[in-house]
Amino acid sequence: MSKNIQLATIGGGCFWCTEAVFQEVKGVEKVVSGYSGGNVPGHPTYREICSGLTGHAEVIQITFDANVISYEDILVIFMTTHDPTTLNRQGADRGTQYRSVIFYHDENQKEIAEVVCKEIAPYYENPIVTEISPLDKFYEAEKEHQDFYRNNPNYGYCNFVIDPKLAKLRKLHSDKLK
Template sequence: MKTKLQLATLGGGCFWCIEAIYGQIKGVKKVVSGYSGGRAPGRPTYREVRSGLTGDAEVVQVTFDPDIITYKDIMTVFMTSHDPTTLNQQGADKGTQYRSVIFYHNDAQKKTANELIKDMVHTFRKPIVTEILPSPIFHKAEDYHQEYYKNNPSQMYCKVVITPKLLKLRKMHPNKIKQQ
């Protein structure tokens, strides 16, 4: 019997960072950058989301094989790959569009996310502010945002922000990295 793939929808600041991270994780089949959680009608654009007026967060939708990586492991990588203690900010990126958020797809994911945050409370010096909300409509971001790091590794943002996050990922979770 073939395992049914699952989804995780996560916002941890700039979606380029989170997409690059999950693209390296064993069991992850696909990562799509997009927008979720907004209240404006229609399909938001990057320009609209970047303004902060739509209420959307930059997120990634991760398709994964639970026989290879568990949802809890997906969440552990997420919580250690960004700062879940800064409200509406990751590094220099500020605004609700860069908030830390987990959009769960079922009650089991909600329970796992809440338990993991409870277990990680003492890992951080400040309180965790990550929101845990039901998964709303996901809007795929424009094509030029997809696989941004892979397609633009020499771009300054990639070098200064994303590459250090990937080095940290390899150090913290070496057993979860895909073989090159």
């Protein structure tokens, strides 16, 4: 069977967390941490992003085989492994760079994102605040931010923040794991 390679670009707080989650998902070929949604020219740096002044969000770009996992399933996993009800915040990470966002690549992805957000909403006590916006540009993050969890499994942030997200992924979506 031939592959049906597609891209998804999402942000759910720190990109180290979302990267670690999607690296475990069947059909995901590659996950790249980066930045999108900003309003300043040029390739932003991590330091600039952390200032909160560029308008960029920490995101991941997922290359996936849609014959193995659908875009809808990618979004359901995304919406259930982070908190889509907190504006510009995930846990202790605060600022617009940590916003919950889906950057769609075409109108079909936009429609699917809107449907998934609507279908997931009743499962949360508070309203979903996930931004749904067209992808303008994706900027790859610096090398030290790629494969962060795999390269730093004993780092405190990984133990306290990422490990619980991975446990939630394994509990809720065990049928979608590699």
